[in-house]
Amino acid sequence: MALRIVPVRPDTVALWRDVHNLVIPAHPLSLDEVRERSQRNRLTLAHDGGTPVGNATIRPPGPGSRTATVIVRILPRYRRQGLGTQYLDAQLADARALGAQRIETVVLAANRDGLEFARRHGFVEFDRYTLDGEDAEYVDLYLAS
């Protein structure tokens, strides 16, 4: 079944946050942080039939930039069915429609499946770092193909 991808709305901010915090427990977000991000970024939820299965973030190119960041997240129990690939393809198309010529993503270094997924989809690592006050290591990748 095709994923149904819908922009986050005021009544789905909590669901978006819950999906984010389940997939990225190293960096939990509050409702206010998600609301603030929804002003700057394109936040969506993905549904398979009636069931929420994941969420995504597109950071559009800023002024004078042609780079967008795309991050898709699928809840663990719905993985390895092709949903992440379907979601990523749709989000890459949306990012390009926003003017992006370079596309980047961010994956937790500990997330081997996520790194492998990104590499299989043409992303190449260009940076690794930790954020202030956090132990988790992040990997920045750009889409080379």
Ligand SMILES: CC(C)(COP(=O)(O)OP(=O)(O)OC[C@H]1O[C@@H](n2cnc3c(N)ncnc32)[C@H](O)[C@@H]1OP(=O)(O)O)[C@@H](O)C(=O)NCCC(=O)NCCS
């Ligand atoms: C990365 C992530 C989105 C992948 O989601 P997913 O729904 O499992 O993705 P897919 O099912 O499309 O592909 C995952 C793997 O399952 C395999 N697969 C796809 N359909 C399959 C099926 N029907 N049966 C078995 N395996 C299958 C794919 O070959 C793929 O393997 P690969 O990554 O080694 O190429 C998910 O693991 C996730 O949310 N991780 C945390 C967040 C993150 O790291 N995001 C990456 C930033 S873009």
